[in-house]
Amino acid sequence: MKSDLTMTSRRCISALSLFMSTCLLTLAFDGVAAADEKTLSIPAVVAKVRPSVVTILTRGMPAIPSQHGPQSGSGSGIVIDITGYVLTNNHLVEGVTSLVVGLPTGRLTPGRVVARDFLLDLALVKINAQDLVPATLKQTASLEIGETVVAIGNPLALKGGSTVTVGVVSALDRSVLTPNGETLYDLIQTDAAINPGNSGGPLVDLAGDVVGINVAIAPSAQAISYAIALEAVYPHIHSMMMQGSVTRPDFGFTPVTVTPSIAASFGLDAERGVLALNVDPSKPAGTAGLQTGDVITALDQHQLYNMGDFWHSVMRGGDQPPVQFTIHGHGGQTTLTVPRPPGQKPFP
Template sequence: MTIPTYDPRRSPAYPAPAPAPHAPVHRARRNGRRALAAAVAFVAVVAAAGAGGYLGGRDIARATAPSVSAAVPAAPAGAVNAPAILAKIEPSIVTVRTRSVGVNALLEPVAEQGTGTGFVIGANGIIATNNHVVEGAQTVTVTLHGGKTLTAKVLRSDPAADLAVLQVNAGDLPVAPLGDSSTLRVGDPVIAIGNALALPGGPTVTEGIVSALGRTVQTDAGAQLKHVIQTDAAINPGNSGGPLVNSAGQIIGINTAAAGDAQNIGFAIAINGARTTIDGLLN
């Protein structure tokens, strides 16, 4: 049975290659709202597959945080120390805002704005997010943890994987620590972090567990995402592109979708496969 869902919207740095002369920035339709809105897409659960990385991602040591990064204090069994995890990872999380022009029901042009989430993967200003967060945008801005807002450039995007890589003109940014999604087990505690509903005052943090592994979801644009992580941590519009984090404070998934007619069913792209896709985009 198809289940309709909606999609919520220092270490060695990733290289920042110059885009190819005609490198496409893939676009998609927007929601047509005049007011500020969180990034939203629609997907459907179509099947369950085996557990593992999204694309069977290889280990990329340079994508991880330094081994000397602060450890998160231990939490009781079956729980996470959310305040400590947030203190560790929040400096690398950014707000992604977009502006574009769409049309209303009368085919009149209307200004559209959207909000999503991203995280720093390169100290030289490289940021990862979902493709659907920036698709169709005429302008993209990124607000860093300290409140500074910068114009962002979409370096590469992959609609089939729902991933995009942005760059801002900044250096020495705190890089998000990436984990190993292949070690996940059903029942592992996780927290989701992101700009849910574009609420002011900082990111929203929700806690849950890994509900299932190896899910397959179908987006409304026709992309099929395989081996995604299912979680009961609340994922809402605006969470798109934000991190799903394990009890060690490492990113093990990228929040991407949630079931629209169910409760506590959210999905995240496994970080191992995401790293493989992102490396391919940058190289």
């Protein structure tokens, strides 16, 4: 009897072990299948996204007054809506007098700028075309440092369609100072090769979803490129489509970055900060005591260098308690407690 029980126990243990092994293998294969559903090969990513990438060809007035005649330029864009909205960079379309969009099919079609925002370096272009393929936009951040990403665009306006480069996410939440003195925030740093003409094109993950808009390179370095994180701009796309602009809280004044020329024009002794103009005494900043000509040098004790710093700090604060403005004015330095404008929504 003892021997029979032992044999039976051994058979049960063997059967249980086989069952558990089978379950583990099933779970393992299920996990691989789930991962495979989220991760495409590079060619598959390109095949998914490339039909949504367009070339933007522009002609406009020269940025330097001494240059004569219209200047030509080129960049990239992303079809985001079947009705013909194309997302790109503001610096590509600023000051243009005419704009043509090159479709993936090779056809050229006129375009018009319907919304711009120089602080986010975003613009929307509208075209009339059939059979457009909108890209898939990733609304929430899920990128990790070291993750593989693919940049697609039209560097140097080369013939034969868009160019593909591959790299990794080198860093997240970068900020860089632009040539116009403003700061770009919420940038993804990558080592994917980006060249003139890539601006406005998509940075995508291995699911083929757009996670960023390629915007700049570090000219004094190698393998350092930047893309605006789509998560930061996604909340503004709807207002750009519907209203033609980015909706920002109304504190009741016009903020202007203090530059040497601005300081000289207004007789300011502040070297940095945000100059307050057109202060409305009936709105939050005015009721708190802000006056036209005051310079805001800090917000919630964080130093401000330009208008981009100001709006980034305010919108990141969402619907939190009142904002503390550090003011440099004619009466010296003071601090104002400014209530947030009604209806301001948290910014992700």
